Amino acid sequence: MPELPEVETIARRLREILIKKTITSVTIVKEKSFQGDPQKIVGLPILDVSRRAKLIKFHLPNGLHLLAHLKMTGQFIFVAADGSRLGGGHPTDDWISQLPSKHTRVIFELQDSEGKAHHLFFNDQRIFGWIKVVTDQEVEAEFRKYGPDIHTLDASLKYFTQKISKTNRKIKQVIMDNSIVSGVGNIYACDGLNTACIHPARRASSLTPEEVKKLLHALKQVIVLGIKLGGATIDHYRTVDGFAGKYQDHVRVYGREGEQCKNCGGTIKKMQLGGRGTYYCQNCQI
Numbered sequence: 001m002p003e004l005p006e007v008e009t010i011a012r013r014l015r016e017i018l019i020k021k022t023i024t025s026v027t028i029v030k031e032k033s034f035q036g037d038p039q040k041i042v043g044l045p046i047l048d049v050s051r052r053a054k055l056i057k058f059h060l061p062n063g064l065h066l067l068a069h070l071k072m073t074g075q076f077i078f079v080a081a082d083g084s085r086l087g088g089g090h091p092t093d094d095w096i097s098q099l100p101s102k103h104t105r106v107i108f109e110l111q112d113s114e115g116k117a118h119h120l121f122f123n124d125q126r127i128f129g130w131i132k133v134v135t136d137q138e139v140e141a142e143f144r145k146y147g148p149d150i151h152t153l154d155a156s157l158k159y160f161t162q163k164i165s166k167t168n169r170k171i172k173q174v175i176m177d178n179s180i181v182s183g184v185g186n187i188y189a190c191d192g193l194n195t196a197c198i199h200p201a202r203r204a205s206s207l208t209p210e211e212v213k214k215l216l217h218a219l220k221q222v223i224v225l226g227i228k229l230g231g232a233t234i235d236h237y238r239t240v241d242g243f244a245g246k247y248q249d250h251v252r253v254y255g256r257e258g259e260q261c262k263n264c265g266g267t268i269k270k271m272q273l274g275g276r277g278t279y280y281c282q283n284c285q286i
């Protein structure tokens with residue numbers, strides 16, 4: 001599942017290549033993947049591309065936007081007029097094989113200022129992802145469902161402390177709750193807790209003010225590193241240029257069961273917590 005750093009990386013890549021290109025056609029292969037009237041956006045230029053939580057927003061004129069969520073298996077692949085590719089999302093054969101594929105759900109044709117035609121493919125194996133045509137107000141309503149992005153100033157120590165101290169839920173589940181803070185997926189939750197030396201199953205309300213501060217700092221740090229490295233690509237597509245990220249080479253505990261903790265040399269263990277594989281060091285995470 002693409003996490004915030006992966007989604008941020010895709011948004012940044014798309015921003016570089018889509019700005020000022022005009023949408024000339026929208027082909028909806030799977031009805032479920034596209035909500036709204038595609039005719040409303042045909043003929044409009046893409047003004048900007050941004051990200052909030054794990055939502056990608058394509059800014060259009062007239063107060064309209066395209067909002068996209070990749071969910072479990074979504075991916076965007078831009079194929080330029082010259083055949084070159086750029087994109088990201090769930091890593092599959094579609095990164096490198098012929099498009100459209102059997103997983104292609106929506107195809108955008110885009111024209112640049114020289115009249116050349118390019119294509120943007122939205123592929124999604126499991127069809128949980130979506131693209132919606134929305135207004136300014138609808139974007140705001142969608143964004144209100146999410147807490148502040150963890151690496152931004154809005155996720156302040158005061159805000160984080162208030163949220164953490166109020167609940168007896170396990171700390172890992174609290175930091176992964178998008179209504180509290182956005183952007184902390186499984187990989188980064190495990191790594192942030194290890195950096196802060198906090199056991200994932202601790203009750204949130206039991207954290208001391210010092211631990212809360214350390215945890216917030218650690219989460220910001222791992223997410224910023226994740227974004228810097230283009231996210232994580234944990235599979236055999238890890239070298240596909242213009243798609244894969246490098247965070248997997250820098251993970252602290254995620255996927256490293258039986259290996260040594262980078263803090264203390266202790267052995268990394270794996271347990272199930274809230275149905276998710278959770279990695280931690282039994283020696284230094286208390």
Ligand SMILES: [Zn+2]
Binds near residue numbers: 262263264281283284
């Ligand atoms: Zn350790």
